[in-house]
Amino acid sequence: MDDLEQTRALMAVTPGWQVQAEAAGLDDATVTAILSEAAKFAEGVLAPLNPVADRTGCRLQDGRVATPPGYAGAWLRLGQDGWLSMDLAEGAGGQGLPLTLHAAAAPFFEGAAMAFMMLAGSTRAAAHLLTQTGGAVAAEWVPRLASGDWTATICISEPDAGSDVGRIRTRAEEVEGGWRITGSKIWISFGDHDMADRIGHLLLARTGPASAGTRGLSLFLVPDRTDSGARNGITVTRIEEKMGLHGSPTCALSFAGSEGILLGEAGRGLPQLFRMIELMRLQTACQGLGIAQRALAIARSYASERLQGGPPDAPPVPLGSHPDVRRQLLAIAAPTAVLRALVLELSTLMDGDEGLAGYLLPLAKNFGAETGFQAASGAMQVLGGAGYTREWPVEQLLRDARVIAIYEGTTGMQAQDFLIRRLIRDGGQTLGRFLDRARAGVAACRDEAARDTATAVLDRFDALSRDLLAGAASPELAADGYLRAGWLAVTAWLACRLIEAGSEREGRFALHDLSERMAGAEALCHLPAWV
Amino acid sequence: MDDLEQTRALMAVTPGWQVQAEAAGLDDATVTAILSEAAKFAEGVLAPLNPVADRTGCRLQDGRVATPPGYAGAWLRLGQDGWLSMDLAEGAGGQGLPLTLHAAAAPFFEGAAMAFMMLAGSTRAAAHLLTQTGGAVAAEWVPRLASGDWTATICISEPDAGSDVGRIRTRAEEVEGGWRITGSKIWISFGDHDMADRIGHLLLARTGPASAGTRGLSLFLVPDRTDSGARNGITVTRIEEKMGLHGSPTCALSFAGSEGILLGEAGRGLPQLFRMIELMRLQTACQGLGIAQRALAIARSYASERLQGGPPDAPPVPLGSHPDVRRQLLAIAAPTAVLRALVLELSTLMDGDEGLAGYLLPLAKNFGAETGFQAASGAMQVLGGAGYTREWPVEQLLRDARVIAIYEGTTGMQAQDFLIRRLIRDGGQTLGRFLDRARAGVAACRDEAARDTATAVLDRFDALSRDLLAGAASPELAADGYLRAGWLAVTAWLACRLIEAGSEREGRFALHDLSERMAGAEALCHLPAWV
Structure with missing residues (x-):
């Protein structure tokens, strides 16, 4: 199943999506056509920019910033082809499509040219923010941001x-x-x-x-x-x-x-920025997913073409036929697929259930970052020495991906947000809604073993959360472990969805050691005070 | 406790070291003086090369390689000051000191200028190899390699x-x-x-x-x-x-x-190379340790100087006063200290118990690599945006460290070696000797809780090993999980040694979630065949 097929299959089982697609009058063929165009645009227009931009960089000349060759032309096309404005209102220069459709397309763009797409992220987010604040300034700026004429x-x-x-x-x-x-x-x-x-x-x-x-x-x-x-x-x-x-x-x-x-x-500057910050955090998840899916594709392709090992008296075999290499590829593919399911779920919620969306955002932000970075590093390991050279694009993916866990709120900030704001100050209300939703998803899974593992992991997360709500640990010290526990709970839930969507290997692999990993996260929530 | 103090404290409780020190007529003051000189040489001569070499790189000019400015002069001093030849025989231009003393000094050099020290690694290892093969060629080459005149x-x-x-x-x-x-x-x-x-x-x-x-x-x-x-x-x-x-x-x-x-x-080329390969794999462990200790030092220093956060109506507080930052620093320091204990243990065994040394080498090689890389990445996280810039040396450490898990035998190769050669083909004999040694070390630890955790982890590793010896899993698929289990067993053992050596926080932190991590490694040893 390629990235596009997996995206489509997951959308079909993302509960909120069908409602939104119907409301927007989108049929399956149209959605597939839009996403195919996005993938084509990513490969044809964006991907060629990426290695050039990495080598050329941006320069400060006479007080102004000069961008890499090809950037201005690609930006013009990105705007003209409507990729900045899909989910802006039609009256504001947009196409009135659901945010989810943008989020489904974005990983293709981000994987192809994450650095270039940084401009799209802030420009899009600003257009949405200005739509909210309204007035003459919005009337002037939003259509121009939507078209990319202004940024x-x-x-x-x-x-x-x-x-x-x-x-x-x-x-x-x-x-x-x-x-x-x-x-x-x-x-x-x-x-x-x-x-x-x-x-x-x-x-x-x-x-x-x-x-x-x-x-x-x-x-x-x-x-x-x-x-x-x-x-x-x-x-x-x-x-x-x-x-x-x-x-x-x-x-x-x-x-x-x-x-x-x-x-x-x-005096209301910071809360007003939240819509912009939320959209940019969704983008970080798409960045991690984009990097991860691209790294995985490169590693898979290398593993199928590079011949190495096997009995010395026979021709060498494809690298990917070695069990440990198959394992390495699946260890990249499984969290990448979980992240894809989360990005789609989160983007539907951002248009419908802001509380739950806010609950999932720190997880999507941080584990988008970590999944992307680890996928790039894992792909490099599959390629071996070749992957460490600049002959292959993996080392750029690794260098680019490393920043995602730092900007738009570090891991530490996301962890404090998730434990202190989303759990403790909320009194566990949104946690309860999250667990209800996750358990309903798990219950619908046909795979009994998957259901049992996922249920057990969600139960442990529930119990851990109640412990922390009851003050069982210092929140500042427990936050990182709890963020990891949250990601494992999301993994339990969405691995079942992956199985429903036909990505059985990824789903089952993600569940394989999940209970043990949850036990590890629990331990990290209970660090001794002397730390 | 700084790196030098921790090294000295660990040497004092590394069982083989005292015997070797006595045999070589080394008293404590001499050892401390040698290591202090090494640290001084690393900071004064080697560290300044590193950022310059990273930027300048090496160029191919008229068919020959031009190295960065300062390299030739530093190489001359490295040889003249005897840092290449400490553990070569006196008759061969060396100083006849134990390998352990070299291994104790090497992380200072590697952390200061890993790239430069690549030449020292192969030159030293070749001198040892030629000493073994002997003859006229050894008489001609070894003294010149020992002095650095030839490489x-x-x-x-x-x-x-x-x-x-x-x-x-x-x-x-x-x-x-x-x-x-x-x-x-x-x-x-x-x-x-x-x-x-x-x-x-x-x-x-x-x-x-x-x-x-x-x-x-x-x-x-x-x-x-x-x-x-x-x-x-x-x-x-x-x-x-x-x-x-x-x-x-x-x-x-x-x-x-x-x-x-x-x-x-x-026809005996490969087995004859083993001494050289072993010394180069020991070097990879020293590289990982060197990178890790340097990354940690930078992160600690930044955390103590950078002011951030705290109540908004009071001056900002040092970054390191936030509990999550303390946790981040300890999460770097603990595996770094375990790795240091392993490097010292391993190097004493390489001069005395080659079977056990061979057993520990794949662990030291791979977790040297992973500890170094993760420490660099963890330090970058402490520094935040600053760490992602080239203003700070952490990003170079991360880029340099990533190769260690690839060269001198990838993670996959180390894992196959550890499970198939060191356990299965060996019939578990060396495993038994490893466990005896580790359990004796744990039993000597004064900290009862540490002893209990470590004993339980070693028992689990023992049982897992017996399962795999009995054919409970496909070795190729289980190898990676088993390599990780081996590192956790080593961690259990040497965390107790850290406590004995006065690094209580690092030792106890390393043990904190060790049982849960061992359960995770066990699960990875039992992956389903469809992977």
Whole structure:
């Protein structure tokens, strides 16, 4: 089953999807045609960019960022062909399709050219955010973001404010006719580039006192050029040199009295950003899935073509005929398939059940990251020495994938979110809804052994959660183990769905040692205080 | 406890070490002085080479390899200061010290400049090999390898013979007065360079028919220049472009009728290479340990200096004061300390109990590799975005470390060796001796809880091994799980030694979830046949 077939088969058994497809008037043939086009676009237009961008990188020239050859043309086509705007409303330049359809297509794009797609991620997310905040600014910006004529960034981090957003010092001052922004922002992907006419920075700045923490932050749109076309006081002070993702310029920006447009209510900047952050976290899951599916495809192809080993007096056999290599490939394929099922489930929930979607997002974010990185590393192991060279694309996948667990909220931040916000502060309510949904899915699985394992793992997760709710461990110390336990619970649930969708080997392999892994995660939730 | 203190404390409780130290007339002060000098040499001479070599790389110029600036001078000092020859016999230009002392010093060198030290690894190992094969060639070469005036490589792999050594096609033909070698070899570290006067290639070539497999292979010394100083028909056809280890030129070499000297007996090439391979596998463990200890040191230092988080109305606190960051650091420190204990144990056994040393080598090789890589990745996670940039040395450590699990026998090869050769073909005899030794070590531990956990884990490993000896699973499919089980058994044993040596936190953390991890490894040993 190839990636497209597995995607289609999983969509067919993702409960929310059929409802959304019907509501959108989408029949199977149309969905398949759209996803086939996405895969074709990914291979034909995006994939050729990736190795070139990795080698060329982005350069700061005369104060502006120069992107790799081919980028501007590919961006134009991405917008023109509608891949940025599928799930935006028709009135706003979009096609009014479900988010799930975007999420089903995105891994093909991300696997082909993750660095390039960083611009699509923030531009899309900004269009959705502006749709929510509304008004004249949305009417002006959303259609242009939807077409790719203009692009957008998200500006949160500062040299002394990373995960601790409350320490943001960039200031917004109200003047006659608007706001002026002054300060420094770092880690801004595509903070500048030469691929479109205008860049809008979605930026958190302080409008209240420092002592107010995040409640003193407001959200602004800060264009790189004013309406008159003049530069808006924004300087690119640096492009980061990174281990990978060279095709995505990570900029440090300085704002000196730049004109900004207040979005929504002052002091409500951070909560207003959530829709954008959620969409970008969904993207990280798609990135991990894209990297994983591409790494797997390369490893499978290499294993079928490379001849090695076998009896010395006979011709060598395909690498993939060795049992340990088959095992290695399945050890990549199984979590990749689980992640695919989660991305589809999550994206349907984001259009329907935000509570449950918020519950699954930290899991999708972190295990998208880890699955992608481990798949790239596992594929490299299948290729051996060849995989360590730049002759093969796997080493770039590994370098690119490593950042996913760091940006958009590190593993540590996702773990705190999952345990403290989604479980403890929530009093276990959403946990209960998650377990109901997961157990219903498991109960529908025809495979009795799979059902038994999955049920046992979900029961253990339930019990562990109740323990932690009852204060059985220090939340800060238990958070990482609990995040891992959550992923194992999701794996139990969605492995059963994989079996239903015809990916039996992946589903059963994912379940094989799941109880033992859950026991390990439980142990990590109960670390001694001296740690 | 810093790396040097932990090394000294572990040596004191490594049973074989005291015997060897006495035999060599080494008192504590001398050992400490030697290791302090090693650490100083590593920081002062080697560490500055590493980032430069990573950026500059090695270039093929007019058919010869140009190494990074500073390499030639550092190599001269490495030889002159005696760091290549500590454990060679005094008569052969060495200092007659125990191998363990070399293994205790090596991680400092490897962590400072792993790529540069690749040349030391093969040169040292060749000197030991030639000492064994003896004769005039040893008398000529060993002292010059010991001083670094000449260097050596190991040439095994060919384009169509990687892990399957029996398919080697490079031919040796006997002519009047010697042998002529013709063929292609790949993955030759420092196959050419500009750091010394002469390079000797320790090379496997076919003297018997292809059908004889490895029994048709003989071992040759093939100098890059003949005694008259003329080039010996060897061409560098390529330097590999790799993800990391740029400071180590990985060469493809072509031999065209090159003069070679037969070492030992024809047809016994592979077994004769074993001493060299064993020393190079010990080096891989030291590489992993070196990378891990350096990554940990950087992460600790960053965590103590970088201020982040804490109550928003108070100044930010050191990153390392957050419980999850403490946990992350300990999760790097614990396996690193276990690996250090294993390197010391293994190196004492290599001078005394070769059977047990051979049993531990695949574990040290593979979990050296994995511990180093995971430590680098874990350190990157502590540093966050900074760690992903080239401003910090962690990303180089990660890129460099990834190759260790690939070269000198992949994980898959180590796993087959450990299960099929060291357990099944051995009938469990060495397993029994390993368990006796490990249980004696555990019994001597004062910490009752540690003793109980470790004993239970060793009992499980014992039972699992008996199951596999009895044919309970397909060895090829079980090998990876069994290799992991072996490492957990070693961890159980040596975590107790860590506690004895005063590294209580590392030892206890390593034991915390060990039973659960052993259960996971057991499950992986019993994969269903459809995998």
